[in-house]
Amino acid sequence: MHTTLIEATELQRLMASGPTPLVLDASFELGNPQAGKAQYAQEHIPGSLHADLDQDLSDHDQSPSAGRHPLPSREAFAARLVAWGLNPQQQVVVLDRQGANYCGRLWWMLKWCGHEAVAVLNGGLPAWKAAGGPVTADPTPTPSPGRFVLGNSLVRALGTTELQQALGSPGQTVIDARATPRFRGEVEPLDPVAGHIPGALNRPFADNIGPDGRFKPAEQLKQEFLQLLGGRDPAGVVHQCGSGVSALPNLLAMEVAGLGRSALYPGSWSAWCNTPGTPRARG
Template identity: 55%
Template sequence: MNYNTLISAEQLQALLQANPLVRVFDCSFDLMQPHAGYEQYLAAHIPRAIYADLETALSARHGVPGAHGIITASGADAPASGGRHPLPNREKFATWLSSVGMGNDMQAVVYDRNGGNYCGRLWWMLKWAGHENVAMLDGGLQAWQAAGGELSSGEEPAPFQNSFLLGPERVTLVDADTVARQLGRPAQTLIDARATPRFKGEVEPLDPVAGHIPGALNRPFSQNFTPEGRFKPAEQLKAEFLALLGSRDPASVVHHCGSGVSALPNLIAMEIAGLGRTALYAGSWSDWCSDASRPVAQG
């Protein structure tokens, strides 16, 4: 059985027992303490899990940093997006997947211990690389522990080298120019996943400019989860997104956040709700506000 959106802790337990071709990734991270996620992984993780570092594995961190952290490398090292966490190009990402033993015939499972904030990035990137069989562990490491799942500590044995082959992109990635061209048009509905005070421009702890892209709607990513950290039921998510969108077409949605990471729970929630697989502006606010000619809204 393949899992393409969510997997429960109980389903993962059964899958790990039955299927050796499962690659589990721990994506735990802390923006304010970048090494904390790896330290937490070493202390406790799901057996066989590989650590996927947001800043080294899931972002382009090579080349010459430009203004506001934008990577200006070119050629083979050119990233696929701007922003504080620019996407590595697909070829670089495939090389990393191969190095950690990920194969095209494998089921991937991603999780974190941060309320789903970070593991959605790898879920989306695998779809972007053409790999459909990836699921997010609903409820994260906490749900695994609550279900009686075992934990391991320390570094896992080095995985065997594999040969991950890129396939057709299964998601839609847009850039700042596309967003700018479509501003104010019915063909584009922007949803910003940042906390409301950041969206309004009342505070801005990470980027040099406060505010949001004009016309964007605000749905903080945390609104997709129950108090236990699991995604809300599909019908509830559908009702909430349709209320937010009003007369706007769900197919027009482009998700973003600060740097293209916490937007993914919104994107995944819309898919769970049966509203389709919508687009991502991966550069997000950190990319948008790096160009002073782009408009900014507040309030």
Template identity: 55%
Template sequence: MITFDTLISADELAAAQKSGAPLMVLDCSFELTDPQAGQRAYDSGHLPGARYVHLDQVLSTTKTGRNGRHPLPSRETFAAAMAALGLDADTQVVAYDNAGGMYAARLWWMLRWAGHPAVAVLDGGIAAWKAAGHALSQDAPGAPAPGSFRLKPSLVTTVSYDEVQANIDSAERLVLDARAPDRFRGENETMDPIGGHIPGARNRLFKDNLGADGRFKPAAQLRREFDAITEGRPAAQLVNQCGSGVTACHNLLAMEVAGLRGAALYPGSWSEWSAQPGAPIATGAA
């Protein structure tokens, strides 16, 4: 069994495809402002053998107005969806997208949430695949045979709205917000009705995990940058959030690459937090 559990390069993925080992490649391309753009991008050209996974339809569940913009499905529902795609317990999964990994990281985190350790994100996404000289395909793979995947103990940690609210006073954990700095400050909010951030949170824009080439920065550099923001706190004392629980997973992936394993996700994130009556809200840079 191949065992990539954070990132995989384009050449490593190409070699894995040739090896004949159990492998599933999933295209997670998406645009928040155009939910069908990812499917169109997939149809125009994707990695050979890849299947498309839609953020709203597979990686999220029904919105209630209080549970955020991309609420998690149940673990059981998600596991069944992955088995329907052909996932077996010994399958190496590789997720990619056309947006620097911001959507692929959500699938990476969710598979770990379901107890599947052999999942990695294609470093640099479809752009890196093409830059390495590998071909794309417009062929849609046939219907998969159902896989045998079943839930296992979760490999990740989540926290609820109530836990994050209680933490404001205790400050036992530090919240890292993956949104753009202007949204963190409460300016130019376009996705959610209310701008601002969770009191006590610090800002770590997920895009800062990437270098100029669109790939993740080296592990040592990521570690230095996270330690500078968190003042060296261990991962177990960190909670990651964003607008809707998607790009926070990018920070969680970067932290894993940096050796900071075990940080939690607040899945509802700002879109859930700001929808709760009386939720405390801070604005400004701190």
């Protein structure tokens, strides 16, 4: 079972030997919400399906205090997994073309619904192609409904109230995955308020990716996170970003590094700054 990362060559062997994994392509572009579908239509791994951040991985029928990409209910997402043909214990492989920014969300959501056998394709579609993996523009036939059954969550998610109540306590450390200028409050292109959660540490999600487009080695990731934490307990980390999406590469990287499966604040800054009474910091 692959539960964090899977290499392109490993996926090739898995697809050749069976049982067949479910491959989900979560490519997306925040600035152009239709781009991910277009990228998938142009070329994708044969047999893979597209998972759209807006349509499949979010529920926008919520108040601004839920953030820009609120999670759907677990029941609604489980129904989507059944429609994608997922069966119990089936290996799932998720990928994108954006440095695991979007497929990381999908990876986490499957575990949120109780499915542990899910891994991110290290390096995404570029790594797949570099390893000689085939691509196609042919549409994938609609799968037969799967037998997946919603299970207990395998991850921890915090709401705004829970995070605020523990803010400043020695047992909790917030890590913000946004680009440093946004974290400092120097610019804010998406949310109504600039800044960050007081006391948060900053690690832009792209810092987890090496020059080859793949996650850095586990030992390097471990040293970088321990240096960032400065003696704080990794078990107390809560990850966040702008809207609960780009925080996931940090969360995944910590698990790859052997530092455990830390918590996520799905609403992130977009929920925090839209909730009256929450403290904000700059600099």
